[in-house]
Amino acid sequence: MKKLNRDHVVYTMSRQHAPVLTIKDGETVTVHTYDCFRDRLVPKDSSFDSLRFDELNPATGPIFVDGAEPGDTLKVEILRISLADMGVTEIDPDFGCLARLVKAPAFKRLPIEDGKIRFSSRLSLDQKPMIGVIGVAPADREIPTDTPDTHGGNMDCTQIKEGASVYFPVSVRGALLSLGDLHACMGDGEIGGCGVETAGEVTLKLTVIPGCQKPYPVVVTDSRVMAVASCKTVDQAWEKAVEYLHDYMVTETELTSDEAIMLQSIAADLSICQTVNPNKTVRMSIPLRYLEAYGYRQK
C-alpha cells in the first residue's frame, strides 16, 4: 500500500497541479491530511491570530491514477478514516447563517477519544468521521478547494464516510484526486461553517471504471445510493439533486422514468449537506435495496 504525507497540499483543484503520487488502477493508498485551518487552531495556546486566510481548506494531492482518461469514472472506496485526537470548531460574525448573533469570533478545541468528541464536561458527541473536501481536477477551470461542484470539492457531505464509495467524473488524464478537511462529526447543513474539524489519515482504494461517466458525484454507502449537487442556492441544488438521482435511476436500473419519479417521491430523501460554501450542496438518497430490486448492481 502506498502512503502520501501532507507535505503536498493544494488550495485549488486544477489540471495545472503536478501529481505528487502516481498509483495503479485498483491500488490502495493512505493519505495524511490537515484540518481545514491547516491545524493552526490545534495548539493549546493558539488564537485567531494564528489563522492564515490563504491557508484554508488544504487538500493533500493531487494523486494521478494510471489509466484514468476523460470520460471514465473514478471510484474511490473509503476503506478507513483515522482521526487526530483533537478537533476544532469555530464561529464568526462574518460567516454562516447565524453570523448576526455572533459578537466575536470564537473557537473550541474538542478532544476526540474512544469514538466520542468532548464538547464540554456535560456533553460528549458521537463521532461520525467524514471527508469534507474530496474531488478531481475539472476539465478547464481551476476551482478553489472551498468550493463544491460537479468535480466534487468541498461537498461537506456526511455520507462520504468509512465504507462509502464515491464516484467522480474523470475530466483530465489521471483524474488528479485531492482530499482533506476531515470532520469528526458534522450536522447536515453545517450552518455555522464548521464541523468538528480535524486532521487524520484516510485509506482509499482507487479504481477506474472505463466509459461510464456520470457528470455528477454519486455516493454509495452500505445501505443507500445518492447523487450530490452543488449550486449557487439550496433551491437550485435540490432541484439538481433530484434530476441527477432520477437520471442515475433510469440509466442504472430497469425502472421507467415514471416509476423512478414515484419512488423518489415516496422513498428518496433530500438532505442539505452544507449551506456555507460558495456553492451550496444537497444530496438525494434512496435505499440501495430499492434499486437492487430493479437490477442495480454496484460497479
Place this chain on the structure above:
Amino acid sequence: MKKLNRDHVVYTMSRQHAPVLTIKDGETVTVHTYDCFRDRLVPKDSSFDSLRFDELNPATGPIFVDGAEPGDTLKVEILRISLADMGVTEIDPDFGCLARLVKAPAFKRLPIEDGKIRFSSRLSLDQKPMIGVIGVAPADREIPTDTPDTHGGNMDCTQIKEGASVYFPVSVRGALLSLGDLHACMGDGEIGGCGVETAGEVTLKLTVIPGCQKPYPVVVTDSRVMAVASCKTVDQAWEKAVEYLHDYMVTETELTSDEAIMLQSIAADLSICQTVNPNKTVRMSIPLRYLEAYGYRQK
C-alpha cells in the same frame, strides 16, 4: 376515549369553522381521516376523472380543546397511527419538480399489509406512517389545508409519526386542531407531490401548556428535537428552521447562544420536508440527549 369520524372535514384552517368535537385538556381522541384525494383513487376501477380538485387535502376537524387560549401551546401526542390497507401515489405533468418528464398523469394503487407497501411484484417498501396535514387555526387568516405555515398545516414532515409530540402555538380559543393526509411512507422532499397517500385512524392526546408559546411548530420524537419552518422557497425555509431551532435551544436549555450555534453546526441536521406545497418546508433536528445534557426537559 372520544372518537371523531370523518363526516366533518375542512379544506382550510380558520377560526370561522365551528368545532365538531370538544375535548378536555389532557384527553385522548381517535380521529378518522381521508387520504389527500378524499379516497377517490382507491376503488379498483377509479380513474383521474374521479378526482375533484375542490376536494384535495381534507382535514378532519376542527377539535376544540377546553382551556386552550391564545398564547398557550397545544401539545399533540401521537399515540397511534393505523393505516387503511390501500395507498395511492400519483404523478402529474403539471406538478412537482420533475413534471417536465411526466407525459400524462399516472397513479398507482399500493397495497399495504404487514408493515410493507407493495410497490410492484419486485419491490415492497418499509412502512413509515406519518401525518401530512396537522395544525391549528391561525389568528387572523384562513389558510388552505394544502399550505404549511407557523400554524402547522401541510408540513409533510416524516417525523410527525407515532410516538412523536407536536407543539403548536395556540392563536384562537380552543386551538381548533384539524388533521388528515396520512402517508404510509414518504421521502424527505416529496418531490413529485405525493407520498403513499392513505386513509386511517390517529389516536392523539391533547394537552394545553399554558403561557409558553413558541411562534413555530416543534416536534419531539424519542430521539430528536426539531423546529419546522415553511416559507415561499426552500432557501427561506432552511434559514428560518435554523433560527427557530436556535431560539428553542437558548430558551429551553442552559446553552449560550454561541454554544447553540456551534452545536447546530456540528450536530443538528437540516432536512427538506417537502418542495411541492404553496410554502416549502424544512426541519432542523438535534439529538434529544444533546439538549438534555444542558437541562432540557420535555413538557
